[in-house]
Structure formats: structure tokens, C-alpha cells
């Protein structure tokens with residue numbers, strides 16, 4: 001009882017001072033970010049918009065001849081446009097499928113059955129980040145060259161040829177899957193962290209569900225938004241990838257843009273603007289699908305890992 | 319109210335998977351996690367239709383025992399029998415036991431109705447029937463309006479009710495509750511506790527309820543099993559557990575207990591605080607002992623000539639718990655009817671007297687027995 005008084009005594013004198021301080025701090029703190037936010041936004045906007053606008057003006061306006069949209073109308077009839085775009089989309093779809101098929105069972109399995117293997121899986125999945133694509137492509141080229149020489153008498157020879165099929169180069173899907181793995185891993189890992197997987201599995205087993213049923217009907221639905229995030233990142237990566245495809249001699253969309261740009265400057269800029277729009281539209285679609293899934297099945301808030309890693313492939317893609 | 323009526327309507331149509339209770343037996347269960355022995359030869363029986371509380375300190379193996387029964391954990395040795403049938407090797411999804419988990423375990427992507435109907439969906443019950451049964455169960459747990467809510471739109475208490483409905487959906491023969499109330503606040507706990515008990519009685523389902531809250535165990539259960547370090551200490555109805563604890567561990571774990579220094583007499587009795595009392599249970603080898611006496615079995619009266627001194631008095635409604643210092647060192651708690659406790663204020667001298675009834679004794683810590 002007596003001990004209470006000394007601690008209580010300074011409080012009345014202290015309260016007003018303490019009450020005044022936070023308010024002042026809060027007001028200042030509120031005004032400053034607002035100013036900064038505006039400035040940063042404006043700068044970022046300029047940084048993105050100025051090049052875009054200049055590009056656009058360049059494509060439609062020829063000095064002395066006025067405005068013409070010929071560059072854009074020319075694209076659709078340009079040789080290779082549809083083919084390369086479809087090829088890129090096909091590659092992206094295959095890569096997304098393969099990467100998810102690899103990563104989802106591995107991550108779920110590790111989380112449920114062997115938590116001690118998790119660091120190992122993480123390292124393996126993150127490794128591609130530190131391997132530059134140029135190193136990867138060198139390795140792949142070497143193998144592709146070495147393979148046919150040594151395996152010419154075995155059925156594997158046919159495999160080597162099939163993998164490099166010009167119309168759908170599986171070897172690119174394999175390489176892109178490796179590149180996409182870190183982003184897929186991050187996104188899925190964040191999604192898995194947000195739900196108590198072991199308890200949900202046990203609850204479902206207790207309701208009579210088999211293991212497969214649990215994974216398909218309980219775990220995957222709860223991972224929807226992070227699956228969408230992983231697909232989103234992989235799509236962005238594949239649409240913009242140039243190094244590997246070009247060095248291996250294939251012509252997906254990014255390579256086609258570059259090859260076209262040499263011949264017709266105006267059209268190449270128009271194409272890259274268009275590709276930007278296409279990519280945005282696709283990403284928007286995917287993220288809409290993800291959020292719709294998430295809001296229809298109110299899953300935990302979007303995993304933080306997704307938004308954090310969003311920047312990396314975009315900056316890598318250029 | 320609706321609870322009982324729905325439950326009674328429910329029973330005739332139960333068919334093969336009847337909810338009338340099963341007999342559950344644990345036989346010599348052993349389970350070690352590396353060096354930690356979670357279950358060390360546990361033998362325990364839950365009678366058909368009873369609510370058996372598993373009580374014990376943290377880490378004594380309560381959850382492990384329940385998980386073995388649910389099939390989430392394989393015992394190193396020993397077996398689990400339900401109605402005499404060994405189910406130790408039956409996979410978790412084929413066991414007939416509904417479980418409510420300690421943590422919130424509803425499926426976040428499903429609303430309350432679909433959560434409840436999940437097990438029916440697994441069993442490929444038709445959509446109409448699922449809906450009807452889920453509605454009935456939500457009604458049973460008092461949430462008829464909440465079928466469309468998602469788990470994150472419900473309070474903790476509501477989530478645990480839905481989890482209870484989900485556990486009952488497949489009409490299991492055994493209901494397993496692993497501290498389902500521990501994450502809830504005191505008031506919700508109290509009402510939910512009563513509701514679970516009422517539901518259990520009306521369904522007549524054998525229920526094993528894990529808790530480390532002794533009040534919860536004593537107030538709800540038909541019998542309470544006290545576990546310590548993976549073994550059963552005692553399994554008895556609450557009153558017996560309280561009045562006649564079989565071991566010193568049970569005596570001290572259940573309720574409040576005084577430990578008073580005493581001395582065995584030649585006649586096999588014990589001398590404590592100036593009186594001689596009969597001894598209940600085994601006699602220790604050493605003469606110097608500690609005597610276990612409940613606060614309500616000690617009377618304290620204000621007395622200027624007394625040797626004890628009142629240190630504090632806490633009011634608990636009908637009784638006041640008085641803490642007194644004894645002359646030889648040590649202290650004792652006494653529950654005094656509040657109307658007689660007026661004079662027992664801190665500093666007052668008092669006499670302390672144990673009630674004349676058999677007491678438990680344990681060897682004194684210092685005696686080299």
C-alpha cells in the first residue's frame with residue numbers, strides 16, 4: 001500500500017508534460033511524411049513517365065510530317081510478332097506450371113514432414129539469385145554441345161534434340177524455372193508462414209480427409225494468393241528475359257523486339273511500349289485473379305514476402 | 319433450450335456411428351521425444367459416456383496422450399483401445415474421434431457452415447444433407463446465425479464453438495478437447511465450459527478434456543485423471559480427488575495445501591501444531607515429516623495468548639483466507655468463514671488448530687530418510 005504513493009506522486013505533475021509532447025511530435029510527424037511522400041511520388045512519377053512519354057511522342061510524331069500511328073499498325077503485320085509473343089506466353093505458362101509443381105510439394109512436404117530440411121531447401125531455392133544468367137547459359141550451352149557428341153548412340157540423343165525444338169524450346173522452360181525458383185519460393189514460404197499448416201492438416205485428418213485431399217482442399221486454397229503472387233513474378237520474369245533466350249538462339253518476345261529494333265527504330269520503340277502494356281495487362285489480370293480468390297476466400301492478408309520481392313524481378317528485367 | 323431439444327431429436331436417427339459413448343483404454347502407453355519422455359507407461363480408462371478430465375502440470379504429457387488417441391502420434395509401446403478394439407495402427411483419418419484443438423484450427427478459407435460440413439464433404443454426403451446437418455450443429459452450439467461468417471470474422475469463443483460443431487459433425491464415438499478454452503477470457507470460458515458439459519451430457523459422448531486448470535477439471539468432469547511426468551497419479555471423481563488424494567503430488571496439485579512440520583509418534587500418528595492426528599496412507603520411514611492439511615481444515619481464532627501472528631487476510635466472498643506466521647518459522651493458510659474473520663487483521667495474535675481428521679504426511683525435506 002505505502003509503496004504505491006511514491007510512484008503515484010510524480011504522475012500528476014508529469015502527465016501534462018507527457019501529454020503535450022506526443023501531440024507535438026505527432027503533428028510534426030504527420031506533416032513531414034506527407035510532404036516527403038508527395039516529393040518522392042512526383043520524382044518517381046517523372047522518372048517513369050518522362051521516358052514513356054518521350055518514347056510515345058517519338059513513335060507517333062515525325063518532325064515535318066506530323067502525327068501518324070503507322071508504327072503501331074505496322075507491328076501487327078510485322079513478321080514474327082504474333083509467333084514470338086505466343087511463344088513467350090507459352091513458355092511463361094509452362095514455367096509457372098513446372099516451378100509450382102516443383103516448389104509446392106517440396107515446401108509443403110518440408111513444413112509437414114521434415115522441418116529440419118527447411119534451411120537446405122531455402123538455400124537451394126535461393127541459389128539461382130547469385131548465379132548470373134550468363135553463367136547459367138554458358139553451362140547450358142556446354143551441356144547441349146557435349147550431349148549429342150557423347151550420346152549420339154542412345155535414345156537420349158533424341159531428347160536433346162526435342163528439348164531444343166525451335167517451336168517450343170523446353171530447355172528455356174528448364175532454365176526459366178531455375179531463375180524463377182527464388183521468387184516462387186519466397187512467395188510460397190510467406191503464404192505458408194501465414195497459416196498454421198500442421199494444425200490445419202491435423203484438423204482435416206481428424207475430419208476424415210486423406211493426405212492428398214488435405215493438400216488439394218485445405219492447403220492449396222489457403223495458399224491461393226501466394227500462388228498467384230508466384231505466378232505473377234514468374235510471368236514478369238519470363239516475358240522480359242533476354243540473355244538466355246538470345247544466347248541459345250531462340251526468338252521469344254524480348255529477343256524479337258531487339259532484333260526488330262535494328263531494322264526499324266520507330267517500330268521497335270512502339271513494340272517495346274506495347275510490350276510494356278501487354279505485360280502490365282497480364283500482371284493486372286493475374287493479381288486481380290489472386291486478390292479475387294483471396295477476397296472470396298478471406299485468406300490472411302497478402303504475404304509480405306510477395307510485395308517485398310516484387311521489385312527484384314522487375315529491376316532485373318529492365 | 320435449443321441445445322437439449324436438438325440433441326434428443328438427433329439421437330434416434332444416428333445409425334451405425336452412434337454417439338453413445340465408447341469405452342476408451344490406454345494401456346502402458348510410452349512415447350519419448352529424444353531424451354524427453356512424454357508418456358511413461360500411461361494406463362487410463364474412460365468409461366462410456368463420461369467426461370474425463372486430464373489434469374496435470376505443463377509438459378506432463380496430456381496433449382501427447384490425446385494426440386496418440388487421435389492418431390497424430392504413434393506410441394513407442396503400449397496400445398489404445400476403443401470399445402475393446404485396438405486402434406493403435408489405424409490412421410488418423412479413419413479413427414472415430416472428433417477433436418477440438420487448443421489453437422484456433424478452423425479452415426480460414428471456409429465459412430462456419432463449410433467448416434462444420436467439411437467432414438461430411440470428405441465422406442461425400444450430398445450437399446443438401448450437409449447443409450441441413452451443419453445448420454443443426456451450428457444451432458446446437460448456439461451459433462445459428464453465423465453460418466456465413468469466416469473464421470476471421472468471429473470471436474475466439476465463437477471459433478471454438480464452430481470447432482466443436484465440426485468435431486461433432488461425423489457423430490464420433492469419442493470427443494477430444496485439448497484445452498479448448500485456454501485462449502479465451504475468463505467469462506467466455508465459464509459459459510462455454512457449462513455449454514460443453516451440457517452438450518456432452520445430452521449426447522452421451524465419451525469425452526476426454528485436457529486442461530491444466532484444476533477448477534475447470536473439478537467443476538466439469540465426472541472423473542479427473544491427474545498426470546505427472548507421463549504417468550497417472552490418480553483417477554477419481556472430483557470430490558474424492560480433493561478429499562482423499564492418493565499421493566502428495568495430487569494433494570498439492572489439486573486445491574491449496576499447507577505443509578506443516580510434524581513428528582510421527584510411536585502409535586503411528588502424527589503430532590502437528592500441538593495436536594495429534596491419525597495418518598492417512600503410508601507412513602514414511604523418517605520420524606520428521608511434513609503434514610499436508612487444506613486451509614479449510616485449519617481453524618484460526620484471534621487470541622491474545624496465541625502464538626501465531628496474522629500476516630494478511632484475503633476476502634473470497636463466503637470465506638476469508640488468512641495467512642499466519644507460526645512461532646517456529648514457516649507459515650500457514652487458513653480459510654475462515656468471513657463472518658468470523660473480522661478480528662483477524664494483520665498483526666493480531668491468534669491460535670491455529672488443525673481439524674481432527676486423518677492427514678497425509680510426506681518425509682521432511684531435510685530428514686535423511
Ligand SMILES: Nc1ncnc2c1ncn2[C@@H]1O[C@H](COP(=O)(O)OP(=O)(O)OP(=O)(O)O)[C@@H](O)[C@H]1O
Nearest residue numbers: 351354355356375376377378379380381382383530
Ligand atoms: N513433437 C514433439 N517433439 C519434441 N518434444 C515434444 C513433442 N511433443 C511434446 N514434446 C515434449 O513432450 C512433453 C509432453 O508434452 P505435452 O505436449 O504432451 O505436454 P502437456 O501436458 O500437453 O503440456 P501443456 O499443458 O503445456 O500443453 C513435453 O516435455 C514436450 O516438450
Ligand SMILES: [Mg+2]
Nearest residue numbers: 380381382497
Ligand atoms: Mg498441451
